[in-house]
Amino acid sequence: MTGKRGRPSAAERLERHERVVDVVIRMLIDHGYDAVTFDRISAEAHVAKRTLYADFGDRSGLVRAAVRRQHPTDPSAGDLRAAAIEIIAHLLSDEAIGIHRAIIAAADAALAAEFYDEGPARAQRILADRIPDPDAAPILFAALLGEPHRRRLLGLSEAPDAAQVEAHVDATLALLELGPVRRAHSD
Template sequence: MADEGVAAPRKRGRPTEAERAQRRDDILDAAVRLFVAGGFSQVTLDDIVAEAHVTKRTIYTYFGDRTEIFLAAVARLRHRTLGWPATGDSLEELAANIAYALHSDEAIGLHRLMITEVHNFPDLAERFYRDGPEAYIQALHDHLPAPDPALAQSVFALLLGEPHRQRLLGLRAAPTRTAAAEHAHRVLRQLGLEAGS
């Protein structure tokens, strides 16, 4: 009988898909913590290796370099936002998901980081915008009753608005899902896009 309190030996063989996904999330969580605390240029792959308790080979296998890790964190946030709870969300559900996600501590940390580092890493800023805001605007556009790129941009801008600026400045706490849904509803009503209008 194994002693209680002793960790089980690590399983040999290939990790399952769930184990691979969890390890990937653990690496991204560790990297985001380090990036937000120390800045993108100050964090090395060795720092991420130590924080995530993995090998450098594991980092290269999952991502590659530091830039790809940062962009993978942006992509993960987008995937979670646009894929929750289902791809068939209504415009109001999508808007609520975006409001909740982009006012979260993780998103605010990534946004602050990008603002700080934009002059040193302009290519990273372009990819951040394409993989982040531009993708959210496109998703909103795809959910509008009639195609209108300018309207999709307006919805996105209002979903962030002053609350997002206050979050960036540390003047407001992250919203609950209920508060984010209420904010999204107000935005859509203001633009004449609420359900049934």
């Protein structure tokens, strides 16, 4: 073996973490939750199982890391509109829809609870920090996801582009009187 010896640098650890999460996401999307095993992830990500256990703890830790990637990590950054756009763009992406489908198919209550805490509940906390009544965050979140998310989960529509996400967020915020009414300019 011709690799360097010693502890990896912070950059190397971050690259390894991202590589592992990429593999977990691909496994979830392509093969479902049952495919996410330490043996398979170790082999595909070229990371020792011992390192995976140290970094992620267990299989749920691997899945939590994949779910976390779907949400903004800095709840203090950006206004309501910017946060909503980022959340919705991620949650309507092919990657997020694939993960959501895998979690539903797993039919595991504990996994579903962890998914909810790391996903929807986290997004709602981010939104709650930006609205006058934080208790209304679940309503805002439901309105933002609503029909577009349902259609994506069922495979009835493609992932929206940036302009479609922005238009949907703007319409939702205007409807709920949480943002200005934005109209498309016609030339």
